[in-house]
Amino acid sequence: MIASIKHNYKNYTVDFSQPLDISLPLTNDNQNPIAWYQDEPKIEPVTMGDWIGKVSEGKSSTNFNNIFFNPHAHGTHTECLGHITKDFYSVNQHLKTFFFVAELISIEPIAVGDDFIITKEQVEKALNGNNPEAIVIRTLPNIDNKKHKNYSNSNPPYLSDKAATYIREIGIKHLLIDLPSVDKEHDEGKLLAHKAFWNVKNIEELNKNARLDCTITEMIFVDNSIKDGSYLLNLQMAPFENDASPSKPILYKLNE
Numbered sequence: 001m002i003a004s005i006k007h008n009y010k011n012y013t014v015d016f017s018q019p020l021d022i023s024l025p026l027t028n029d030n031q032n033p034i035a036w037y038q039d040e041p042k043i044e045p046v047t048m049g050d051w052i053g054k055v056s057e058g059k060s061s062t063n064f065n066n067i068f069f070n071p072h073a074h075g076t077h078t079e080c081l082g083h084i085t086k087d088f089y090s091v092n093q094h095l096k097t098f099f100f101v102a103e104l105i106s107i108e109p110i111a112v113g114d115d116f117i118i119t120k121e122q123v124e125k126a127l128n129g130n131n132p133e134a135i136v137i138r139t140l141p142n143i144d145n146k147k148h149k150n151y152s153n154s155n156p157p158y159l160s161d162k163a164a165t166y167i168r169e170i171g172i173k174h175l176l177i178d179l180p181s182v183d184k185e186h187d188e189g190k191l192l193a194h195k196a197f198w199n200v201k202n203i204e205e206l207n208k209n210a211r212l213d214c215t216i217t218e219m220i221f222v223d224n225s226i227k228d229g230s231y232l233l234n235l236q237m238a239p240f241e242n243d244a245s246p247s248k249p250i251l252y253k254l255n256e
């Protein structure tokens with residue numbers, strides 16, 4: 001299926017039969033990535049007495065699994081500012097459109113002491129004057145173990161608050177990254193990049209200009225076969241009423 005798209009007075013075509021999936025699958029084994037000190041997700045059949053909800057066990061007509069997982073810890077998820085505020089805000093109530101023009105950039109975080117940081121200068125250079133609605137950051141090196149890594153206590157790379165402020169100031173509404181957080185793992189709750197991106201000045205009482213309709217998507221994986229550049233992004237997620245929900249961002253090539 002080929003769609004014609006008009007965006008900012010420019011015309012493109014998009015081939016919906018060529019999706020580029022940048023989400024991670026969620027599995028109940030040690031292949032699943034983990035962050036924030038959690039155990040593996042659980043996906044297991046319902047049991048009631050000697051009945052088990054698994055066709056191969058011979059008692060059930062259907063496979064019928066319970067799933068226990070954590071959206072922040074177990075894979076690709078999209079969050080709204082409700083992740084860091086005292087009051088409850090649901091991403092399902094605040095992400096209401098699902099197609100965006102996105103710029104995919106690749107950045108090798110810079111070593112600063114024991115940390116690896118993505119700087120404002122790097123983001124600005126990689127964007128090269130582009131002003132997309134969404135930014136997809138692939139960190140380098142882009143190794144396969146990102147798909148299976150246990151990030152707990154590994155001090156992963158993160159985004160400087162200046163970079164997050166810059167991303168907000170140029171009007172980007174959706175930020176996607178292949179790390180478990182845009183902030184430092186152990187930061188005493190400062191969450192500088194989260195706050196800068198969402199423009200949250202007071203977590204106790206939300207300021208009027210906080211960016212409720214903006215999202216951060218973490219723990220994506222962008223295969224090396226996908227080149228940096230402009231894409232159509234379909235940002236879809238499960239409809240949990242929660243600060244974050246597991247999500248399935250898909251890129252499509254934009255043909256001019």
Ligand SMILES: N[C@@H](CC(=O)c1ccccc1NC=O)C(=O)O
Nearest residue numbers: 036072181184185186187188189
């Ligand atoms: N860095 C924070 C913790 C944190 O960022 C966090 C903790 C649990 C689940 C998700 C987190 N951040 C995700 O972006 C802290 O040290 O308090």
